[in-house]
Amino acid sequence: MRTNFDFAPFRRSTVGFDRLFDLLESTARVDTMEGYPPFDIEQKSEDSYRITLAVAGFRPDEIEIVAHNNQLTVIGRKAEEKDSGQYLHRGIATRAFERRFQLADFVQVRDANFDNGLLQIALQREVPEAMKPRRISINGASAPANDSLEGPADEQQAA
Structure with a gap:
């Protein structure tokens, strides 16, 4: 039974994954080794x-x-060792x-x-x-609790 998988179509349609495919292919070869x-x-x-x-x-x-x-x-x-004796079983x-x-x-x-x-x-x-995630603080003034959509001119007319 053949368990090899052909990664050629994936190699043609991807960029930068050569190392991953090489790893998968080498793992398949190693599993068949002693x-x-x-x-x-x-x-x-x-x-x-x-x-x-x-x-x-x-x-x-x-x-x-x-x-x-x-x-x-x-x-x-x-x-290399010099055989000093005769082995019956090794x-x-x-x-x-x-x-x-x-x-x-x-x-x-x-x-x-x-x-x-x-x-x-x-x-x-x-x-x-440099590779660990880090929290980024956000700088700036805090927004007022009561936001008004009216501009300063509109506020003067209302008064």
């Missing part, structure tokens, strides 16, 4: 997140984390991997921790002050 290493995405608070990857068999110096243009990439490359994955995460605007990587085979990456959304 799910290694497994990961969790946790929302700690309204603007705080944590990604946890299970990277058993890797050391911290064999993992690279790169954040660039709203994309977080985690790359793992196992160092179930711990040591193959290289590359896992990509698309980050929303203003989401920054705060830090990364490695403990017990789990890599935890802390993320924080920090919207710049």
Whole structure:
């Protein structure tokens, strides 16, 4: 069953949405890829997140984390080891991997921790002050409580 969607008609009739269509197409490709290493995405608070990857068999110096243009990439490359013994079964994955995460605007990587085979990456959304909504005060004299449509000349004639 084919689940790909053709965005070409939308690309022709819209301006400035190329990044959105690219994101949708890349997500469709990623879903068909292998799910290694497994990961969790946790929302700690309204603007705080944590990604946890299970990277058993890797050391911290064999993992690279790169954040660039709203994309977080985690790359793992196992160092060459001399086999000191003969394995009957090897179930711990040591193959290289590359896992990509698309980050929303203003989401920054705060830090990364490695403990017990789990890599935890802390993320924080920090919207710049210039982008936050702000209340605008209205300047000017307050209008009198008793507005009259008559002008000053009309007031003199009435008196």
